Amino acid sequence: MRKQLTKGNEAIVKSAILAGCRTFYGYPITPASEIAEAAALYMPQAGGVFLQAESEVAAINMLYGAAAAGVRCMTASSGPGISLMQEGISYLAGAELPCVIADIMRGGPGLGNIAPEQGDYHQVVKGGGHGNYRTIVLAPDSVQEMAGLTALAFDLADEYRNPVVVLADGYIGQMMEPVEFPPASAPRPAPGWAVQGTAEARRNLITSIYLEPDGLEAHVRKLDAKYRQAEEREVRAEAWRTEDAEIVLVGYGIVARVLKAVVEQARACGLAVGLLRPITLYPFPSGELQRLSRRARMFLVVELSNGQLWEDVRLAVEGRTPVELYTRVGGNVPSAEEVLAVLWGKARPLAEREELVHG
Amino acid sequence: MSHDRSKPDRGRVELNSEECKGCGLCVEACPPKVLRLAGHLNRYGYHPVTCFTHGCTGCGICFFVCPEPGAIIVLRATALEAETLYA
Amino acid sequence: MASYTVAYEKSKSFFEAYERKAELQHQTHYCPGCGHGIVHKLIANAIDELGIQDRTILITPVGCSVFAYYYFDTGNIQSAHGRAAAVATAVKRARPDSIVLSYQGDGDLAAIGSAEILHAANRGEGITVIFINNAIYGMTGGQVAPTTLLGQKTTTTPFGRSEWNEGYPLKVAELLASLEAPVYIERVGLGNNKQIMQAGRAVRRAIENQVRGLGFSLVEVLSPCPTIWKLDPVDAQRRVREEMPKTFPLGVFRDRTKEAAARPRPPAPPPIAEIPRILSVANGLPRTKAESQRSTIQVDLRVKIAGFGGQGVLMLGEVLAEAGLDAGLEVSWLPSYGPEMRSGTSNCHVRLASRPIDSPLVSRPNALLALNEPSLDKFLTSVEAGGWVLYNGAALPDGCARADVHTISENFTQLADELGDSRAGNMVMLGALLEATGMLSGDSIRTALERLVKSQRWLEIDRQALGRGREVARRGGFHAS
Known part of the structure; x- marks a missing residue:
């Protein structure tokens, strides 16, 4: 198959669409903006949804809604935007909703600068939001991996019903390398747990609230068991x-x-x-x-x-x-x-x- | 309120006293004033609503002002057409 | 004995027993006289009457109504504080046939979620929003809300709300009615049975609009909170009826339900087989001849290209990388978009190699293309001995010479001017590099240009520029056979 010279950020979007993702909500930020721009270009043509949200806070909660409705969905940002998304990521993990988040890291703290850095390691790898949860974090080192790990991210997100982060730095996002893309997959059907506005799905409930301490403890233990399973199976x-x-x-x-x-x-x-x-x-x-x-x-x-x-x-x-x-x-x-x-x-x-x- | 006790009431209410929280909104809203809060307490410590006299018209106002979904059921004499209040 | 039939009873859209509740599964968790239960019943009745129970998805907020999913036998999504409108946006777009009801209180919608509701309304999302305004934070125990009345005492306005400290009560219905997109906005109250009946009509209409495929509808409901207001339910109801409308007048603020066109439905998606073409992804295409005939010559070209923005630095690198790819080499292209970009300079790192490329960063270039003097100054010393330096100037500036590298100094931009466009200076320089190093076939360069340059005019200029550059190199005695 022919390889194509592709920018890292663009490879993420193309790979996402080839993996059957048709939903992107985001907010521009350097050095991740090409992801939103590529999604704006390709998602509608592929029959999907692209919306530039009013903020990263709104964008991540739009993912919450899209994931709850059972569609593959993604967003992308950089450090400051990821900080704003952390609350939503905690909710997504708590409600066991799959989604893919690309973080193209820049310099921090604060406004920092737009040059490549890896200062988001703690906030992404250790959770970042409130409560006992983890996100699976994939770190590509080439444009080919930007494509490959994005596709893997969707599969892992679905398998573990958990947000998965593709964590790259500004250089990996901005550089171009030859990429071989996989064939296109059709969007997968909605999972049985999704709230879809149908008779079959009517009793489905997506929530992260467990008012009773015993109920929340059981829920956190269940999430923990998932993370232990990921630790056994998914290390790369x-x-x-x-x-x-x-x-x-x-x-x-x-x-x-x-x-x-x-x-x-x-x-x-x-x-x-x-x-x-x-x-x-x-x-x-x-x-x-x-x-x-x-x-x-x-x-x-x-x-x-x-x-x-x-x-x-x-x-x-x-x-x-x-x-x-x-x-x-x-x-x-x-x-x-x-x-x-x-x-x-x-x-x-x-x-x-x-x-x-x-x- | 005048009421002809020789005729059956046009309406009837079934009150679930275990669901009632005794807020009294239905008592306040009832046009023929057939409802009042009971002197006794229900299991949860509220004075539940009771229908203490004849004259219910089946208008349904008590149902709509009541915050509880299932505390009140309003019935109408079969001869009367059930009508939607939104008509 | 007269026989009776049921006129009004618990809606079918409510669960028979509230099994999601830990205890007291036959009554709500709301306080006596709370408006939430009344509005829940109005919504449930509308769902019954419109026959949409299976299609309905309720988005619940944070606040006392966080547990509305205990009661509604519909799809339920519980959302983060303030974000219901964002969640609803995505649910509706993911499931356009569903009926999405976003239920929010005044803290959730008008304070923390003010951005989300404003933008959802402004986009005209095809959702229905039920907004409960009781002028207070109920669940957290009675703090000030954006809708708290002037002078009203709350736990965080112990001396009463002051226009100088908290500002004026936020009029959500009026605010959103100033936007172009919303279809229907009405403020109703729960102050007596007449108001409740009107609220029922408004709720039903707001939902029916969505069933008809129209855009954004919102009903603001003035609602009693007897417990936090410290009033008995009847007095609280009176306050809704007599006090609140002085600040929040009841009425219809927007009604375009008759003339509004249905929101366009998303077009049918293309077949999956079309996706690669849409993405310009060439999977399925065979390798080019050059790609499959890998060069046996060992190549390790590490190029740094630097100049001012607008000189075509990045494009030069891209053509080189594309051509390298066409020639079956490993390639990488990396722009310095970071600190170096600040002063208006632009540079990129390009590698072409016969072995897999480790680092795409070029710290020891064996070819430097310096399109201006500052770039030469900055990178000349980094060039590997035996490497190439192409400088966009008639001669290297004083003190810049290096005896251990090959140097081509030429006013490439001026040569491009002669071809009709100074922006082609980058391609003149590339032509010189290719000629001098003997790198890459003319075919590969042509293929690269055709992939990257879409305008015929520019394609022609670039071809001439490359030729001009080759001449320059030959004239200077640089010609790799």
Whole structure:
């Protein structure tokens, strides 16, 4: 099949429509606006709904309505807009409604800037809204994955009846790479639980309120069981040259691409370096990190945020192996040469002690 | 209120005293004034409405001012056409 | 004995027993004399009379009526505080044949949800909104609402509502009636049986409008809250009748039910087989000849293109990437849209490689296309030894020379001027790069241009520009055979 040069943000929309999504509600924000623009162009032509809502607050609640009515639906935003959506995401998770949210991260806090950052890690991966819930979080590092993981996001959202976030940074959203798109699927029928305005669905109720403590506790336990199941089944990570790695780099999104170049350059210098790239940030690939920690002498987490990913890596490794951190924020993305220099600086003391450097 | 006790009432109300919260809106609204709150309390501690005398016309006003969906049923003598109040 | 038949009884649109309630499953959770129950009955009657129970979807708010789904045997969606109109918007658009009723109180609709109701009304969403105005926050225990009357004491206006502190009571019906789209807006009261009958007619009409496919309808209902008002139900009803209409006059504020056209129904969706064409997604198409005949030559071109916005920096990169793709190479194109964009400069990173591309960021370019001097200054030192520097100027500025790179300095923009449009300077430069490096066949470039340039005129200019650039490179002695 022919690959097409496609912008990351555009790939999300095309993939969503090919996956049978016909509903997009959103609000423009750099660097995610092309998603809304592409949806505005394609959704109506595909027989779907596009509406630029009055705010991100309205947009996420429109997803609540669309999902409750049983259709595949999505929105897209960046940090400030995701902050506004958090209440709605909590309701969606509480009411067990599937939807897909793309977050094309920019610099923060506050207005920050529009350059690529990964500062939304905590607010997206750890929940962000109120209450005991999780969202499944997928982190593409290429335009092909923007397409592929968006399609996967819809399937996971349906399977777990839960919001799924595609978490990318501004570069992954803005860049173009060749993409091979899958064939078009028809929109799936409405699930049996959906409120559809029909006799069969009349008794259906979508709500997140459980007034009785025992009822809410049972509900939260049920959600928890779903998340445990996702943790068992849905962890995805790319292990890149880790078979013999004594130093394991950890990063996602655009950083992982830089780190692949670092791996090549480091190996050319004789360092046994590999990369673990989480593809699912929740559920987090803790097991894979634990496995790697048996051989690795050091982990180096590189992120465009202030140690947010680092916390999860340290939790996974449980102190068995040192976990170092290198961050750039504010819209700066480190070059491979820059990370390599950092890597040398951190590896040298280890190397001197443990003869890490091979011929 | 004058009422010919020799004729059967044109209407009748069935009051579910366990559903009634004793707000008294029906008592206030009833044109022939056949309703009042009972002296006794129902299970929930409210004085439920009762129909204490003849003269119900089956007008349905008590039904519509009552906030409870099922506390009042209004019946009409069969000879009378049931009509919608929205006519 | 006279025989009797039922004239009025509990609506079929209510559940027989309220099993979603934890206890007291045969009575509502509302306080004695509360207006919610009355309005619920008016809605349920209208649903019965219009025969739409199966089609009805009730959107419930946050407030005392959050539990309306205990009672209505219809589809039910409980929404976040203030967002019912947004939720209703999407439900109606997802299920156009359903009858969507959004039920909201004054805190929910007029305070936290004021944006959502305003915009739903302004879009003329084909929904029905029942708005309960009791001038107070009931569920949270009696705080001020946007509709609280001037002077009215609440737990958060203990000295009475003041126009200087809380402003004036918000007149929702009048406000929304100032919009173009709404079809029907009426304010009614529950102040006595006559008002209740009128409320019933209004509710029914607002729902019937939706059954007829018309646009936005809203009924504002002045409603008693005896418990929070600290009045007995009969006095509370009197207040609705005698006090509230002084601030909130009853009446019809908009009625276009006769002349309004039905909202257009969404057109039938295209067949699934049409979707790839609509998306311009080429799945199903075979690879091009060049794509399937991968070059055996090892290519690793890392290009940084930089200049002012409007010089065609991004387009230059895109043509290069498209052509690379056509030639069967791995490609990436990444624009610097971030901090560098601020000063009006624009740059992009393009990689063409025979192996999978790790980082699309080009930090050590082996080709720099600098369309202006600041870009040259900024990136010249980053160019790899042995790489190419193409500079849009007659000669490199003093102090910029590097002996270890190939340099082509030429006023590319001026050459484009001679071709009729200075904006083609980017393509002149690309032509020079292609000629000098021997990268990519003419076929691949032509294919790329045809994919990206839609205007015939521009296609011609760009072809000439590429040719001009090739000449420049040859003339300068740069020609890869």
